[in-house]
Amino acid sequence: MQVTLKGIQLAYDRHNKIFDQLSFHVQDGELLALLGPSGSGKSTILNLIAGLLTPNAGQILFDETDVTKLDARNRNIGMVFQDYALYPQLNVMDNIAFPLKMAHVKKATRREQAQKLAKLVHIESLLTKFPNELSGGQQQRVAIARALAKKPKILLLDEPLSNLDAGLRVELRDEIRHIQQVTGVTTIFVTHDQNDALRIADKIIVLANGVIQQVSTGADLYRHPRNLFVAQFIGSPKINTIPVANLIPYISKEIPASILTQAVTAAFRSESITNDPVANALMTNLPVTMTHQVQIGRDSQTQLQFENNRLISTAISDNYTQKIQTINVAPRGFFLFNDDDVCIWEGDAHD
Amino acid sequence: MINAKPTLKSTLKALLYLAPLLIVTITFTIWPLISSFLMSFYTKYNYFTNQVKAMGGANFAYLWQNPDFHLAVRNTLVFVIGVVPLTVILSLGIALLLNQINWLSSFFRTIYFLPFVTSTVAISLVWNWIFHQDNGLLNALLGGSVDWLNDPHYSLTALIIVCVWRGLGFNIVLFLAGLNNIDNHYYQAAKLDGASAWQQFTNVTLPMLAPITVLITVNEIISSFKVFDQIYALFHGQAGPANADLTMMYYLYQKFYVEGQYPVAAASGVVLFIFIVIITGLAFWYFQRHSIKIWGRRS
Known part of the structure; x- marks a missing residue:
């Protein structure tokens, strides 16, 4: 599904505008990275797309449909939170199957689906464990499987790698890319780490202070920065x-x-x-x-x-x-x- | 030092630190506990000279056959079954509502907490007015003419109403603390997973409140078994009309202070203790068995 944001304005009060006239477009099946320092408004954009926040002005379109006023429940979006937000009282199987249970899918079908997804993210041996028995990387995989359970049209990942150690980070980064290519779901992921964005994203949006600095591929951002912020933000050493x-x-x-x-x-x-x-x-x-x-x-x-x-x-x-x-x-x-x-x-x- | 091993000297030193509290606890809690347990077996006993001439199970046999005690046990059980679920459900409901309002929230929280800090006597006075047969607020609202405090059919209900009302404030505060501890991300995740408001309540709020609900339930069971002062104040030093509000604690009080049957009072105390142990034990056993559902981990 294509995602379009048109002239989004968001303000907590009259004086503190977070976004003013924010617009961008995501192609169907694209892996888009929202890259920026903390406080740049990346996660806020995810919340807007998910429907957890409503903009003061502007439109959010999924394909041609205006979803600006649509409730988060009905947007068919899968989201992975930074802290995973797995339900602690449910085991891995029930966590993955939770969205299906909410949709009143039959138990046998639910279990079958959950097993398939567990296989996709390589946690089929952990189905009876509880979240507090899992490592960070395993929890992350469960969260991704749960987000994919209801076959969402859009997958949102909020800093999916920031709580993981270096080795796991690289592994899961490639895993996310792999899953995205297998499922073909339009994916938007938020990160403050240019390495994550440059490695796996089809397209990167660089954000600073709620303003889009540049939209391009990783190579293009490095070779042709539009402004000094992008030049300084992309590339290591600085x-x-x-x-x-x-x-x-x-x-x-x-x-x-x-x-x-x-x-x-x-x-x-x-x-x-x-x-x-x-x-x-x-x-x-x-x-x-x-x-x-x-x-x-x-x-x-x-x-x-x-x-x-x-x-x-x-x-x-x-x-x-x-x-x-x-x-x-x-x-x-x-x-x-x-x-x-x-x-x-x-x-x-x-x- | 983190890796220090306990030695005789360090143990003695620790005991010395603990001594002030230990002495107070042993003198005023442990020792009376033991002596009242022993007293329940005294069959021939002079309270004033503390002379024990015979011991045995006669006090328990007396309780076994005493119709007043049977009534007290029955009233206590009815009271506990009436108060505990009502208090838990009502305080959870009110806590949920209070959690929703942002406007004047601390004002409303204070209002609900007030009964807890008000003296039982003052509360009973007010409820005496509310329960009044001719001019009472409750009868005016219900449109009936029930003599709440003097009709044996209604007086236990009246007591339950007062006790539930008084217990609400404290439990609401506990539930509010529990609600505040639930990370908003769970609700956001549930919403995106397609959960309706009711499904969010049953799948996020209730399971996450389980630990605090266990605490409130057990605490409420124990304090309901021990109910005394509300009865004393509400019925002006009586156990209600025709002993309709005679509870085990009130029975104990009557035997000890009014009738001077000290060993019988002690025996009824032991029985009350056994009741509380069994019921809270059952509650804990139940929660342990279902701990996976409640806490999401094996215990």
């Missing part, structure tokens, strides 16, 4: 930012004067900084002091001091002992932002 004025003497490539006069902030990815010669270099021979170098798994991160700015590079060769360096900056991964933090120029888009 993108280097420097006032443009500091860099002007080192620019070796033609940048239109009209752009340069508008540009306020320059940002460049850690992999674009290197001490090796670069073809088409955007900037050359920036004098820097190397302050620190660490090996993180496959990558090495080098901290550099350039005038009053700290830079991080992941493209400087390991164990480089010589203290004072000059660096070059490649055009790919270089962006200029204007006064309103909007991206006005990309380093490799003009060759």
